Amino acid sequence: MNDEILTVVDLKKHFVVRASRGARAARRDRGDGANGTHVTVKAVDGVSFGVREGETLGLVGESGSGKSTVAYTTVGMYRPTSGAIFFRGRPLFEAGRRRPLDLRKAIQIVFQDPGSSLNPRHTVGDILTMPLRVHQRGKNRVEQVLRLLDLVDLPAEYMYKYPNTLSGGEKQIVGIARALASDPALVILDEPTSALDVSVQAKTITLLLRLQKELGLSYLFITHDLSLMRNTASRVAIMYLGRICEVADTVDFFAHPLHPYTQMLLSSIPVISEAEASLKPGKVVSAGEIPSPVDVPSGCSFRTRCPFAMEVCARMDPVMADAGSAPGHQVRCHLFPQPGRRTEGGAS
Amino acid sequence: MAGEPLLHVTDLRVEFAVFGGALKVLDGIHLDVGRGEKVGLVGETGCGKTTTMKAILRVLPSSARISSGEILFQGRPVLGMNARELSRLRGRGISMIFQDPTAALNPVFTVGEQLQAVIRHASAAAGTPLSARAAREAAVSSLREVALADPERLLGSYPVQLSGGMRQRVCIGMALATGPALLVADEPGTSLDVTIQDQILRLLQALVSERGASVILITHTLGVVRQMTDRVYVMYAGSIVETARTPELFARPAHPYTQGLLQTVPRLTGGGIATGIPGRIPDYLDPPDGCRFHPRCPHAMDVCRQRKPPAFRIGDGHLAACFLYQAGHGS
Amino acid sequence: MSSHPSAARAQGTSAGPVGARRIKELQRASRRENLGRAWYKFSRNPLSVVGLAVVAAVILAALLAPWVTPFPRHAGAFTDFAHAKVAPNARYVFGTDQIGRDVLTRIIFGLRSSLLMAGLVLALVVPPGVFLGLLAGYFRGTWVDTLIMRVTDIFLAVPPLILALAVASVLQPSLWHGMMAVSLMWWPWYTRLVYGLSSQLRNEYFVAAAEVNGASLWHILFREILPNTVSSILTKMSLDVAWVIIIGSMLSFVGLGVQPPEPSLGSMVADGARYLPDQWWIAVFPALAIVVVVMGFNLLGDGIRDLFASEQG
Numbered sequence: 004m005n006d007e008i009l010t011v012v013d014l015k016k017h018f019v020v021r022a023s024r025g026a027r028a029a030r031r032d033r034g035d036g037a038n039g040t041h042v043t044v045k046a047v048d049g050v051s052f053g054v055r056e057g058e059t060l061g062l063v064g065e066s067g068s069g070k071s072t073v074a075y076t077t078v079g080m081y082r083p084t085s086g087a088i089f090f091r092g093r094p095l096f097e098a099g100r101r102r103p104l105d106l107r108k109a110i111q112i113v114f115q116d117p118g119s120s121l122n123p124r125h126t127v128g129d130i131l132t133m134p135l136r137v138h139q140r141g142k143n144r145v146e147q148v149l150r151l152l153d154l155v156d157l158p159a160e161y162m163y164k165y166p167n168t169l170s171g172g173e174k175q176i177v178g179i180a181r182a183l184a185s186d187p188a189l190v191i192l193d194e195p196t197s198a199l200d201v202s203v204q205a206k207t208i209t210l211l212l213r214l215q216k217e218l219g220l221s222y223l224f225i226t227h228d229l230s231l232m233r234n235t236a237s238r239v240a241i242m243y244l245g246r247i248c249e250v251a252d253t254v255d256f257f258a259h260p261l262h263p264y265t266q267m268l269l270s271s272i273p274v275i276s277e278a279e280a281s282l283k284p285g286k287v288v289s290a291g292e293i294p295s296p297v298d299v300p301s302g303c304s305f306r307t308r309c310p311f312a313m314e315v316c317a318r319m320d321p322v323m324a325d326a327g328s329a330p331g332h333q334v335r336c337h338l339f340p341q342p343g344r345r346t347e348g349g350a351s
Numbered sequence: 352m353a354g355e356p357l358l359h360v361t362d363l364r365v366e367f368a369v370f371g372g373a374l375k376v377l378d379g380i381h382l383d384v385g386r387g388e389k390v391g392l393v394g395e396t397g398c399g400k401t402t403t404m405k406a407i408l409r410v411l412p413s414s415a416r417i418s419s420g421e422i423l424f425q426g427r428p429v430l431g432m433n434a435r436e437l438s439r440l441r442g443r444g445i446s447m448i449f450q451d452p453t454a455a456l457n458p459v460f461t462v463g464e465q466l467q468a469v470i471r472h473a474s475a476a477a478g479t480p481l482s483a484r485a486a487r488e489a490a491v492s493s494l495r496e497v498a499l500a501d502p503e504r505l506l507g508s509y510p511v512q513l514s515g516g517m518r519q520r521v522c523i524g525m526a527l528a529t530g531p532a533l534l535v536a537d538e539p540g541t542s543l544d545v546t547i548q549d550q551i552l553r554l555l556q557a558l559v560s561e562r563g564a565s566v567i568l569i570t571h572t573l574g575v576v577r578q579m580t581d582r583v584y585v586m587y588a589g590s591i592v593e594t595a596r597t598p599e600l601f602a603r604p605a606h607p608y609t610q611g612l613l614q615t616v617p618r619l620t621g622g623g624i625a626t627g628i629p630g631r632i633p634d635y636l637d638p639p640d641g642c643r644f645h646p647r648c649p650h651a652m653d654v655c656r657q658r659k660p661p662a663f664r665i666g667d668g669h670l671a672a673c674f675l676y677q678a679g680h681g682s
Numbered sequence: 683m684s685s686h687p688s689a690a691r692a693q694g695t696s697a698g699p700v701g702a703r704r705i706k707e708l709q710r711a712s713r714r715e716n717l718g719r720a721w722y723k724f725s726r727n728p729l730s731v732v733g734l735a736v737v738a739a740v741i742l743a744a745l746l747a748p749w750v751t752p753f754p755r756h757a758g759a760f761t762d763f764a765h766a767k768v769a770p771n772a773r774y775v776f777g778t779d780q781i782g783r784d785v786l787t788r789i790i791f792g793l794r795s796s797l798l799m800a801g802l803v804l805a806l807v808v809p810p811g812v813f814l815g816l817l818a819g820y821f822r823g824t825w826v827d828t829l830i831m832r833v834t835d836i837f838l839a840v841p842p843l844i845l846a847l848a849v850a851s852v853l854q855p856s857l858w859h860g861m862m863a864v865s866l867m868w869w870p871w872y873t874r875l876v877y878g879l880s881s882q883l884r885n886e887y888f889v890a891a892a893e894v895n896g897a898s899l900w901h902i903l904f905r906e907i908l909p910n911t912v913s914s915i916l917t918k919m920s921l922d923v924a925w926v927i928i929i930g931s932m933l934s935f936v937g938l939g940v941q942p943p944e945p946s947l948g949s950m951v952a953d954g955a956r957y958l959p960d961q962w963w964i965a966v967f968p969a970l971a972i973v974v975v976v977m978g979f980n981l982l983g984d985g986i987r988d989l990f991a992s993e994q995g
Contacts (some may be wrong), residue, residue: 065544066515078894120887124909126712130888137895145705152704163707163712168632181891200571202394205615206627227545228922234624257619271549272619273574275601279619289546292514297420327597369720 006168006224007053007091008221009077009110010188014086016047042297046072048245050085051323054189059215059222061236061253063268064231067296068242070225071115074191076110077223090189110140111182115194117174121166124130127152127177130161147184155180156212161229176210183214191223196231208235229268230279233257238331241265244296244304247323248335255329263287263309264332286310311338357533357565358384358407359447363420365399365406367635369666373416374635378589378643380420381662384533389559389566391576391597395612397632402461403586404535408445409437425532435476437673442473446531450538452518456510456647462521463506466490466528473529494523498554516547520554522654527558534559542547552579573616582668585609588633588643591662594666605671607648642674650675722991730985736978744794754932757791759943764923767961777963779954785963788945789971795940796947799861800926804866804919811872812915816903818873819880831877842867846933847881857946860939864929868922875918879911913990920983924976931972947972 019041047069054060055283064070074080077088079095079102087215088095090106113118121130141147155176166174175195182190192211214234215222224236232239233253239248239259241264242313249262261267266287274280291308298305308318315337324342326334365377376399380499385388394400405411407422407429422429423442432440448454457465467486470493474481481489487506494502497520512520513563519540526534539555540548556579559566568580576583576597583600593606604610611628630647632658639646645655654674663676725731748754752775762780762782770777776785818830846863853859882902883889891905931948933939940946947968954965 036432062513065546075890080890080894081457102896104896105893112747112894114891116887122886122888122909124758124912133892133897133901134895137892137897137901149705159705160708160712160769163709165716165954172631173976178891185895201573202395202615202628203619204627205625208617208624209626212624228617230619233619233621234617257621264635267546269568271546273549273552273572273578273617275573275577275616276620282619291550292516293544293547370719 006056008056009054010089010092010224011052011073011077012052012087012089013074014047014073014082015045016069016081018044018046018078018086020044024029029167044296045299046296047076047218048299050245050247051086051245051306052240054221054223054252055237057215057219058237059235061224061226061232061239062125062242063226063232063256064242064295065268067244067293069245069296071193072130072243073242074112074193074223074225075302078110078191079107096213104138108185108189109188111185111187111189112191112193113175113178113182113195115180116200117166117171119177121174123166126163126165127157127169130166130177131184134181138185151180151184154183154214162171170203171199172207173208175199179207179211179214182318183218186218187220189221189223193225194227197226198229204231211235217330229272229276241268244299246335248305249333250323250326251332253331255327255332257282259327259329259332260284261326261332261339262305262336263311263338264305266307266331303335313337326348353675356383357386357388357425358382358567359421360403360407360422363406363422364404364418365411366400366416366418367412367579368414368416369636372636376589376635377406377420377636378430378638378659380435380507380586380589381591382584384565384567386532387565388582389568391578391580391583392567392569393573393583393584395571395611395632397588398586399589400548400586401537404447404537404567404569408441408447410533413418438472439476442469442529443531444478444602445533445535446529447535448519448522448526448537448539448603449568452515452522453510455522456518456595457511459510461488461506462494462508462510462513464485466493466506466521466525469525470528489528493528494521496527497521497524499524500681514547515543515549519547519551523551523558527562527564530562531564533565533567535567535569538571540575541570541572542651548566555579563608573601573613585612588638589635590643590659592671592673593671594662595666599666599669603666603669605669605676606644606673607650607675610642612646620669636660694851701872720989724985726986727985729778730988733978733981733983733985736974737982740793740975740978741788741797744797747790751782751784751787751790751791752956753787754791757945767957767964769961770963776967777961779950779964780961782959785950788950789947789968792945792947792950793971793975795857795902796927796930797923797938797943799857799930800923801862802923803861803865803868803926806861808915808919809871811869811909812908814869815876816872816907816911817882819877819882820884820899820903820907822877822881822884830873834873834877837867837870837873840867842929843932845909846938853975855938857940860930860933864926864933866922866924871922872915872918875914876911880907881911883907888982915987917983917987917990920979920986924979927972927975927979966988 007341015042022097023042025295050069050073052060062070062073072081076083082096090110093106095102095106128148131151132144134143135147148162152159152161157173157176158178169177179195195211199207208231210220214220224232226232236253238250238252239256241262243247243264249265261268266284269290270283270285270287271289272283274283287310292305294304302318303316306312309316321341323333323335324339326332327337358381363377363380367374367376380403384401392400392403392658402411406417409429409432412675417430427516429440449649467490470486470489471481490506491502494505499505499517499520513521536555540551543551552575564583568576570576580597583595583597584591585606587608593600593604593609600609604613614625615627617624628647633643641657642655642660645651648655652674660674661673662670665671665676714891738921743750766780766782768774768778774784775787775791778784778953780786802866814830814834819840820829823828843865846860849863863906871949884907889902890900892906930939931946932952934946935952939948942949950968951965954968
């Protein structure tokens, strides 16, 4: 726990929304009156993990997994329903208080969609000046903006460009520069390259890795792309319907994927070489729809799609436990020995 | 490829009128699709692959102009078709599955209404109009074909009530319901989760093989191309830079752009991230002379800056538009 | 178009003398390009350009009225019964009215007061209306929203002309009082418009980025959200000028607006109506002037809307 920059403890984030079809979850907690018309979206339902100083933790999942909600809660856009998050030991959420500026400065986020994360009416210079102005870092804004542009390898003339004249990759780089403007220690990357072409993605990831080394940053990397995590993360955690299924160091994770959902994810990835194809576990082929976080299956939420589902899976939700040979590899599955309980199935 | 190609595109050039002049987006596209063939059209954002398809289907916006080229579908020229002929072409001849199933389905009509509308329109355009009941039965069997449970009930559902994967299946059903000879799939499954995308792609593959339809698969995801296609066209900045049979392309990529692209795909086997291809796509308002890729090419030569490379033959069915392969240069 | 990153580094990034000059150049160049692009988009529709031309001409004429009109004194207390009811000719281009005043001159002065009224009404109405809309939209779902929007609804429920009559019955009829009455029921429309936009915009990620950094409410409302509503506001303002002119004309038609002898288009039409059809020019030309100005602003408003339309989304 000592060398962790971020510690998340049993985080839960539930949204109460109107039951009408197509309703989106509220951005701020707003429980309305009568309960009959509302449902609870359990976006994050008990998540615990830590990000060590200087590492990149990959948080992987599909829609409804809650990975973005974890990101948004960490950065302060939401308040947790329960649980706590600590930054270098300091609690991020104190009752009745807004997050202080020095914590806001230290934890930043890069959003997924470059199209909507930049104000179309602002120039790049305006966008980069905003965090500078809020955190009051000196007076020479133009020089600071130019330094930021240089840091991310953008030419100086981009300062007066509007986002609609930039490519997707360039917009995303501006988003990264904006996150770096406050000189943060932890940067949350919410699918930063999902909307980009593969060659642009490579450039952006290379930039992110270089910046991490140069500036000593820690990354919480949210994505659905496991191949990407194989090459950028030091540890990987898989999320499904608001809970973590498996956590491990990257090399160990890909060498020994244990959770059935992990195996389903891996086998669904379209790869471009025979070597990779042979690496994909073949026994769990993707089947079934992802349930909605409004209507999470009882017991283990993955059991409706799991080829190894047993009777106990419907009854009891498994807890996270050490598994596999490598240290730090944890799985939440009844196929593996659960602490303090007799296992009902054998480890695979 | 036996016999006459189903779709034959030659020297297609398309321009868009904008502030400052004309965007010369398509710079001479050559494309062939045979009967029953699955062809991939690979390229990154802005390379013109969607413009190519829109040109073929004649659904370009009014600011676009097809300045030259010939498009033959089943031997008939598409560019000269009148509205009635186009109406027959779209749906029965060529069908399209769009990238975002949510945007492709009208939210205020039920799935059944939309499916039946498509079916009835296509059959009327072919001269064999269907009754409402026959159309409804065709809609149900279409939904069943795309492995959707309880098709009768689904007919009365609105798109917003379905998941992303189900909507994509409905779109596939709509596209196939009219029995097209050629299916154009624009980034199918890109907007879906990877496990759902896998299901959709496998479904598409099965359905297409069953019917012997041809497919043009537009995508920027190389893994999907490798999985699903027989032949690939690689596009860059409005031109086809390389084409080959799929296994050949991945085993021996010839064009520097293809090579660069393959390098940048993160591998499951590890090995880190490549630095990407330097530079950015050209400004279509004022594209570079000669080969449009030369400003970013590690092997650029003088001739590349002066003349646009024609397609050189490298192997059986393998062509690359690169002066590196001009006779006398070696590979 | 963009130089390679290493070239930028080589130039140095400090805003020293060389850097600062280059930055000013870039700023000017990009402003020029943005303006050029904006004009290109605007001018795609020739009608928009017509609207712009009409509006520009009207505004110029109104501003320079004392110097461009042939008979500026006719706009005040003036009579010349020797030349009353003269048909349009070389000297009196639109003819003269029943007491000998040049119709053209009075139309231009009348436009002047119409535009003045429109300008003042909008200046009074737009800032508070927009501000309330921004606030209510950003705090949508809370008591702030409820309070502001219900008050807005109350004002919207009152029929404008009745309110104007009520105000006039209490206070003396004058242009100023007419304006106040019109302003009182105009601001809610802006609040409504901006409320809708603001409540959507606050969900955008660029607003979240500002919130995450702890930006002040002022920054979020006025520097993040407001600029994205400007296009709609401008379009509405342009169309509203037309509306204010019409309402002002209605008010003066019933005697509640500008008082004689000051010229006002509405009262000119009202007074001239009894001389139809023989001395048709006394009523018809002012009416045509209203039509032309209103059309001009409408076309301009359409053009503004088209200008911003493709940029967003």
